[in-house]
Amino acid sequence: MIYFFIIDLFFAGMFYSLVRTFGMFMTFGVLFLAQIFLKWVIQQFFIKRYKVIIYGNNKNKEKIMRTLIENVQYEYVGFVSEEKKEREEYMGNINSLEEVIEKKKIDKIIIAVDQLNDVELDALINFKINGVEVITYKEFNEQIDQKIDISYINKTWLLESIGFEILHNTTQQKIKRLFDIVFSVILLIVTIPIFLITAVLIKLLSKGSILFKQKRLGLKNREFEIIKFRSMKIHDKKDYSKYADEDDPRITKFGKFIRKTRIDELPQLFCILKGDMSFVGPRPEWDELCYEYMKKIPYYNMRHLIKPGITGWAQVMYPYGISADDAYKKLEYDLYYMKHQDLMFDLKIIFRTVKIVLFAKGL
Structure with missing residues (x-):
């Protein structure tokens, strides 16, 4: 909502500078309220709400339930468990599940338990082949959080996880490479004035070279500059941390702006x-830090199975x-990207990056 407001205010200011009438601000105020109303209408009447029931009753179930209640895409109906519970949302056991699905028109079953017996497996498989989506709590958390819990x-x-086509689909790899080349050439041409102005200001405002170069680890652990x-x-370098935070005294005033x-x-x-x-991929980390992370973080080396990206x-x-700890958490998002990567996902990331840059949030 704040983005709608800022964008509308920006355009109102632009039009005011041309026509010099405060009526423009009233017009854009009305548009802002109309956008909010339209968003509410779409959420209420056009976005399908999936009716969901949880199978199992444990700590996983409690977390799933809270997520479902908070998410506008889902309607939490209740839970089914072999242990009878005197709770309002308790819908019965495995034998009651078919009746509940038909009566409540359930779209999705989320399995909250780790182990299922043969009776439970047969029943849940039957529901799945008859059109009800059945997923584990791990898959559900991945869908909601859009990251993979390491x-x-x-x-x-x-071995069993589906996806990760970016690792073996040569056609998809060639499309991504073509996109990288075309988009980078266009950007280089468009940003020539920014290159020149930035280079001049860096040289005038601080001592040292215009460019910063450093070894990073890329595809298949190959070092590049x-x-x-x-x-x-x-x-x-010996006097400072390997990390640079926002208030790092080493960063120049102009440096803060360009970062x-x-x-x-x-x-x-x-x-x-x-x-x-590539344009989109895991952040290329300093080689010294990468070697440290490989020792501390399980499966960290997987991020080097694809090219690093400017954004990701x-x-x-x-x-x-x-x-x-931050590297661990970011790896969960990198793995999710690797599992689900396609051209549309890349475009989504680029659009989000543009929004972040326009609103000066940095990355």
Whole structure:
């Protein structure tokens, strides 16, 4: 909603500068209220609400229930459990499930338990082949959180999990590469004035080179040199942390601006053309940090199965990280991206990145 307001106010200000009438602000105020009303109408009448029942009664069920209640896409109907519970939303046991599905017109069953006996399996499989979506709580959490909980991952999961087409679909890989080349060439042409102005200001406002270069780990753990506009003062690396937070004294005033607006990332377009990077992918981390994370974080090396990107799902979903714990959480988003990557997902990430840059949130 705040985005609608800011965008409407921006255009109202632009039109006011042309026509000089305060009536423009009233017009855009009406449009703002109309947008809110239209969004409410769409949510209430056009977005299908899936009726959901939970199978099982444990801590997983409580978390799923809260998520369902908070999400406008779902209508929580109740739960079925082999242990009878005197609660309002208790709908019976496995033998009652068919009647509940027919009576309540259930669309989805979420399994909250880890182990099922043969009777339960047969019943749930029957519902699945007859049109009711049946998923585990792990799959549901992945859908809702749009990340993969690393604690769920093991060798069996890696073997059986569907998706990850980006790792083996050569056609999809070629399309992604073509998109990278075309889009980076267009951006390089469009941003030539920004390149020149930024280079001049960096040189005038602080001592040191215009560009910052550093070794990063990329596809298949190959080292490559990343190029960015320098946003920090020249300093002795031994005297500072390996991480740079927002208030880091090394960052220049102009450096804060180009980091916030992502202008410092523009030289990485040459890394894309060279083939070391992609537009969308896991963030390319400093090689020294990567080797540390590989020792501390399980499955961290999986993120190097694809090319790193200027932007990515982890970058738009999680704030800038300065610790191994942050790297762990961002890996969950990187793995989700790798599992579900396609062109539409890449475009979604790019649009989110543009929105973040326009509203100066940084990444």
